[in-house]
Structure formats: structure tokens, C-alpha cells
Amino acid sequence: MLPIQTNHSEHKFTILCIDDETSNLKILSTLLRGDYQVIASKQASEGLAKAIETQPDLILLDVVMPEISGFELIVQLKNHPNLHNTPVIFITGLQSPADEAMGLKLGACDYIHKPFNASIVLARVKTHLEIVRQRRLLERYANIDTLTELPNRRKWDLDTAERIKVYKPHPELSFVGIIDIDHFKLYNDRYGHQKGDTVLRKVSNQIAQYLHAFGGHLYRCGGEEFFFFLPTTQETSIEKLLQGCLQAVRALALEHEDSPTAPIVTVSIGVATCSFANAAEVNSALNQADQLLYQVKHSTRNDYCCNVQLQNS
Numbered sequence: 001m002l003p004i005q006t007n008h009s010e011h012k013f014t015i016l017c018i019d020d021e022t023s024n025l026k027i028l029s030t031l032l033r034g035d036y037q038v039i040a041s042k043q044a045s046e047g048l049a050k051a052i053e054t055q056p057d058l059i060l061l062d063v064v065m066p067e068i069s070g071f072e073l074i075v076q077l078k079n080h081p082n083l084h085n086t087p088v089i090f091i092t093g094l095q096s097p098a099d100e101a102m103g104l105k106l107g108a109c110d111y112i113h114k115p116f117n118a119s120i121v122l123a124r125v126k127t128h129l130e131i132v133r134q135r136r137l138l139e140r141y142a143n144i145d146t147l148t149e150l151p152n153r154r155k156w157d158l159d160t161a162e163r164i165k166v167y168k169p170h171p172e173l174s175f176v177g178i179i180d181i182d183h184f185k186l187y188n189d190r191y192g193h194q195k196g197d198t199v200l201r202k203v204s205n206q207i208a209q210y211l212h213a214f215g216g217h218l219y220r221c222g223g224e225e226f227f228f229f230l231p232t233t234q235e236t237s238i239e240k241l242l243q244g245c246l247q248a249v250r251a252l253a254l255e256h257e258d259s260p261t262a263p264i265v266t267v268s269i270g271v272a273t274c275s276f277a278n279a280a281e282v283n284s285a286l287n288q289a290d291q292l293l294y295q296v297k298h299s300t301r302n303d304y305c306c307n308v309q310l311q312n313s
């Protein structure tokens, strides 16, 4: 590995250059380092390892290299779960239309001939990084609930799919749960929707922060309904943890004079164990959590119900 540039500015895009010619790497680095963080590699296999390790924003890739060609390497890059979206620009002496077509067919976003023109390289790099920026922005907005700024239902589905993908049998189970604000219609009716929105933000952010401390994640999945994922809790029992969650909401002391449950805003929680073995298992766990939430809603509210005791008995 040849570290050409050492500016670690957080806001700079990172570009990985893979080329077996040191002189090419030096020219590219000099060209790019004013605006970008540049990482360089002289070997394809080392370049792949660097790509996996550093997750660059863009890769400039030579084609003719000893060991592994750029055409072979791009296939590996595109098959890697964390790199398949990373744009790759071929920068090569291979000039034939057939080679160029092959490079683009294999997934490169662009193809630049050597000897290259510096302004054209800079312009094309800039264009592709702008596309990266816009794609990330779109992904962000597609996955976030704008009122609470929490991940939304779509993100829940994506994360669930990811958890299923990395599933490994584990003696300890994780948990999925549903949290619902009590008598929220009455809150809106009494205080108005704008104050209702504020309560949604405060309560959900309080819970999200609380769960985060235990490795959990909260998602807004409906009006005043939130899903959560909680990994196996080693230090604290699930009961204690859920009690703490209810208490965290009560500690906000948000007035709710019309609530038959308490003079403050409270929540109810249904929780079920879940191993994330497959989608059917997650759906079944969510259904259980929903039924358990229903039980709480039809008894005291401001409480939780979990299937752990049932499983242990």
C-alpha cells in the first residue's frame, strides 16, 4: 500500500486509486489531493483489501495489472455487500471500444483513456461524487421520519432484512417490541396537533436515547406507534430494561390532564423474543408483540408485557 496523501479531513470524499504504475499513482494523487482524500494501492489484491477497509467514495481502477486485472477486480468489488454501490472509473491504456464496452458492462460508471487529460479526470470524478452525494441524501430521506427524525418503517424493513442476512444461531434471543403512546387522541383533542407533534418528538427521542444505551434501535412505524429492536441484554434483565424505558417517558413529565391512566404522558409496550432466523419468524414475533401490547392497552396501560416468562416456563 502506498499512502500518497495523509489529509484526514472528515468532510472530504475519499478516492482509492489502484494502478500498478507508481508514476500514475503519483500523478493522480497530485491531481486529486487538493479536493479529496486519496488512498493508493499498487496491487489489485491489496486494493481490494483497502477498499473493504476504508470504504472509499469512489475508485479509480487500472485494467492491465499483474496478478488480477481491473476487469476481474471490479467483479469482486461489485459482489461485495459494502462496495457494490461504490462507483468505479476505469482509467486505462486499453483504447478499443470492445474493452470500453466490457468495462462499462462489468459495472464501471465511467471509462477514461490513458494518457488522460487532467481536467477531464477532475470533471468526471466531480460528477460521479456529486451523484454519490445525491444518492446518499435520497437514501437518508427515504429512511427517515421527518417529524421525529427517527428511522422509519422502510428502514425497519431494510434493517430487518440485514439482520436476517447475518443471522447466526445464538443461545440468547434478541427482542422486537412495539411502543404506543397512551390516549394520544385525547392528547391531540385537548392540546391540539402541534403540541401532539412535540410530544411525539420528545417521547420518541427519549426512548430512542434510552434504548440506544443498550444497543437498541427505535423506528417510527405508524402515527404514535414505534417498533424497536433490542439485542440480547447481558447486564440488565429485559424486565428491568422495560421498566426503565417506561420510567424514562414518565420522567419527561409531559402534562396529559385528560388521560384516564395518569396526569402525564405514558406509553405501553409489547415485547417478544426474536432470533431473526427468517422473515416469517420476525413477522410472528411482531404479531406476538402486537398482541401483548393489546393486552397492556386493555389492562393498566403505562406498562409492558413480554413473552419471556412464557418462553421460560
Ligand SMILES: Nc1nc2c(ncn2[C@@H]2O[C@H](COP(=O)(O)OP(=O)(O)OP(=O)(O)O)[C@@H](O)[C@H]2O)c(=O)[nH]1
Residues within 6 Å of the ligand: 147, 180, 181, 182, 183, 184, 185, 186, 188, 192, 193, 194, 195, 196, 197, 200, 222, 223, 224, 297
Ligand atoms: N399530533 C399528531 N398526532 C398524530 C400523528 N399521527 C397520528 N396521530 C394521532 O394519534 C391518535 C391515535 O389515536 P388512537 O389510535 O385512537 O390511539 P390512542 O388515542 O393513543 O389510544 P390508545 O392507543 O388506546 O391508548 C390519533 O388521534 C391520530 O390523529 C402525528 O404525526 N401527529
